[in-house]
Structures are given as C-alpha cells and as structure tokens.
Amino acid sequence: xxxxxxxxxxxxxxxxxxxxxxxDYTNSMFDYFLWYKKYPAEGPTFLISISSIKDKNxxxxxxxxxxxxxxxxxxxxxxxxxxxxxxxxxxxxxDWNSKLTFGKGITLSVRP
Amino acid sequence: DGGITQxxxxxxxxxxxxxxxxxxxxxxxxxMYWYRQDPGQGLRLIYYSQIVNxxxxxxxxxxxxxxxxxxxxxxLTVTSAQKNxxxxxxxxxxxxxxxxxxxxxxxxxxxxxxxx
Numbered sequence: 001x002x003x004x005x006x007x008x009x010x011x012x013x014x015x016x017x018x019x020x021x022x023x024d025y026t027n028s029m030f031d032y033f034l035w036y037k038k039y040p041a042e043g044p045t046f047l048i049s050i051s052s053i054k055d056k057n058x059x060x061x062x063x064x065x066x067x068x069x070x071x072x073x074x075x076x077x078x079x080x081x082x083x084x085x086x087x088x089x090x091x092x093x094x095d096w097n098s099k100l101t102f103g104k105g106i107t108l109s110v111r112p
Numbered sequence: 113d114g115g116i117t118q119x120x121x122x123x124x125x126x127x128x129x130x131x132x133x134x135x136x137x138x139x140x141x142x143x144m145y146w147y148r149q150d151p152g153q154g155l156r157l158i159y160y161s162q163i164v165n166x167x168x169x170x171x172x173x174x175x176x177x178x179x180x181x182x183x184x185x186x187x188l189t190v191t192s193a194q195k196n197x198x199x200x201x202x203x204x205x206x207x208x209x210x211x212x213x214x215x216x217x218x219x220x221x222x223x224x225x226x227x228x
Contacts, residue, residue, distance in 0.1 A: 036219075041222065099170070104154035
C-alpha cells in the first residue's frame with residue numbers, strides 16, 4: 001500500500017517554462033514533506049521541504065505548495081533549466097518518527 | 113569537510129555469499145538509514161537507526177542485517193537469504209528526532225551491488 005504517490009512517471013518541459021511536479025499522500029499522520037532531486041548513480045540531494053502548518057514554502061526558483069485537505073503537494077520550478085533534468089522524489093514523515101516514506105519518483109526532462 | 117561515505121561505489125559478489133556495505137558519516141548525526149533503489153520502485157527503506165545500539169526494520173528488511181555500534185557507522189549486510197540482492201543501495205543520516213529540528217536526511221553517493 002503506497003502511502004506517497006507520484007502518479008506521473010515523467011514530465012518534459014521547455015527551458016524557461018514552469019515545471020509542476022505533483023505528489024499525493026494517504027497517511028493523515030504525515031506532517032512534514034520533502035522534495036529530493038537525484039541524478040543517475042548518485043545519492044539524492046535535499047531540495048525543499050514544508051511543514052503541515054504551512055501551505056507554501058519558497059526557495060529561489062523552487063516553491064512547494066501543500067493542500068492538506070486534498071492530501072496533495074506540488075513542486076513548482078520557475079524558470080526551468082536544463083540542469084534541472086533529474087528524478088524528483090517526494091517524501092513524507094510523521095513528527096514522532098524520523099523515518100521517511102518516499103514516492104516512486106518522477107523524471108523531469110527540460111528541453112533546451 | 114562533513115559528509116556521508118559509502119564504499120565501494122561498485123561491488124560484485126557471487127550468489128550465496130554474504131556481503132557488507134559500509135556507511136560512515138562525520139556529521140555527528142544520531143539517525144542513520146539504509147535504502148534500496150530499483151528501477152521504477154523509488155527508494156525503499158531497509159533498516160534505520162535513531163540512536164547508537166538501536167535499530168528498527170524498515171519496509172523490506174528480510175534478507176538484510178545491520179549493526180550500530182558507533183554513532184558514525186551503520187554497516188549493512190546483504191545475506192544469501194536476500195532473493196534479489198542486485199540493486200543500488202543508499203545510506204542516509206539525519207540529526208534525529210531526539211535533537212529536534214527539521215531532521216532532513218542527507219544521502220551518501222550509493223553502492224551498486226551486482227550479484228552474479
């Protein structure tokens with residue numbers, strides 16, 4: 001039973017346009033959400049996070065939106081750059097446990 | 113400079129042999145984790161440890177074992193009981209719940225294990 005779902009396996013966007021990566025979760029105990037970026041044959045790197053007490057967190061070109069009632073979050077990248085091409089993982093955890101639950105990832109391709 | 117080290121980058125073993133993957137961190141983190149990545153499967157948690165001398169099973173612990181005798185080290189043994197051991201293994205660490213804070217996980221570069 002997948003508690004964190006990234007239903008689209010891939011996304012392709014033009015350089016300079018917006019990339020929107022979606023993530024849904026089913027466990028209402030999750031209260032902290034993270035996005036990681038991963039290149040092939042490397043470990044994931046932390047990108048941005050959001051606590052359940054917020055509905056938006058912004059860091060440069062990256063913004064994460066959280067809709068708790070819909071159990072949905074999204075990562076917006078504006079403007080998209082070719083270097084953003086990677087696999088993006090959504091992850092979630094409960095406050096009482098350090099364990100993260102990851103989605104299956106989405107492969108983003110930014111076309112020059 | 114601080115970080116997480118996994119060695120070796122690539123590892124080959126014959127079927128039926130146990131193999132131990134190393135993970136070392138000098139970030140002074142309390143918590144450490146082992147994940148496995150397979151194509152189309154994302155990251156699946158094998159074992160995690162929130163403090164020295166303690167660890168818990170993750171979602172796919174069967175066929176694996178760990179130890180946490182030192183804060184900076186969390187080795188993973190892939191035993192011959194693991195049915196599909198060929199995968200990309202990732203180690204991570206975080207400050208830990210006991211220390212408070214965001215508790216983001218930081219990952220090592222990974223070890224690609226191939227069992228022949």
